[in-house]
Amino acid sequence: MRVFVTGATGFVGSAVVRELIDAGHRVLGFARSDAGAKSVCAAGAEVHRGSLEDFASLRTGAAMSDGVIHTAFIHDFSNYGPAAEADRRAIETLGDVLAGSDRPLIVTSGTLVVAPGRVATEDDAARPQLPRNSEAALAAASGARHMVLENRDIRAMVESLGRAAVRG
Ligand SMILES: NC(=O)c1ccc[n+]([C@@H]2O[C@H](COP(=O)([O-])OP(=O)(O)OC[C@H]3O[C@@H](n4cnc5c(N)ncnc54)[C@H](OP(=O)(O)O)[C@@H]3O)[C@@H](O)[C@H]2O)c1
Numbered sequence: 001m002r003v004f005v006t007g008a009t010g011f012v013g014s015a016v017v018r019e020l021i022d023a024g025h026r027v028l029g030f031a032r033s034d035a036g037a038k039s040v041c042a043a044g045a046e047v048h049r050g051s052l053e054d055f056a057s058l059r060t061g062a063a064m065s066d067g068v069i070h071t072a073f074i075h076d077f078s079n080y081g082p083a084a085e086a087d088r089r090a091i092e093t094l095g096d097v098l099a100g101s102d103r104p105l106i107v108t109s110g111t112l113v114v115a116p117g118r119v120a121t122e123d124d125a126a127r128p129q130l131p132r133n134s135e136a137a138l139a140a141a142s143g144a145r146h147m148v149l150e151n152r153d154i155r156a157m158v159e160s161l162g163r164a165a166v167r168g
Contacts, residue, residue, distance in 0.1 A: 005017055
């Protein structure tokens with residue numbers, strides 16, 4: 001399977017690339033700079049140049065793949081609203097390409113978006129005061145509310161990562 005991985009140079013994405021290649025898959029790794037392209041290439045993946053702001057590059061990456069794992073995110077916490085909006089638009093763009101294909105779309109999010117102080121489940125909505133809304137964007141892109149989504153024949157899933165769980 002050939003998988004398009006956005007954020008292929010990042011902490012999570014680079015581990016995803018490694019796992020996929022070790023499991024025998026081909027990876028198309030998204031890179032927005034020469035340094036990024038070099039590290040994607042060194043990891044054994046094919047390079048797909050582009051950025052979250054360049055929707056055509058997201059579209060062609062998704063079109064060339066059997067599935068997409070979206071881990072890219074602009075971690076600018078001083079300007080979080082636009083970063084969350086770029087994430088939403090990227091998910092929408094990827095979803096548009098995959099619609100009707102039954103190809104999987106996996107997106108990352110964070111546990112900060114769910115309510116603190118109790119056990120969270122996949123049925124929880126994101127806290128409305130936070131601008132990040134990867135879950136809702138994926139649901140909208142695939143035409144259903146929950147994570148296993150059938151209306152547009154996209155197999156969609158959100159991985160909500162806790163910082164303590166994967167970094168530090
Ligand atoms: N790591 C954690 O502990 C943790 C916890 C909770 C949630 N998450 C979520 O998991 C996902 C991955 O996190 P991470 O820790 O791997 O993040 P990261 O190490 O900061 O990597 C971010 C990735 O996004 C890319 N990127 C940033 N801006 C971009 C743009 N404008 N266009 C294209 N690519 C762009 C970066 O490319 P460059 O290399 O070119 O900068 C990099 O590959 C994110 O959604 C994050 O919020 C992570």
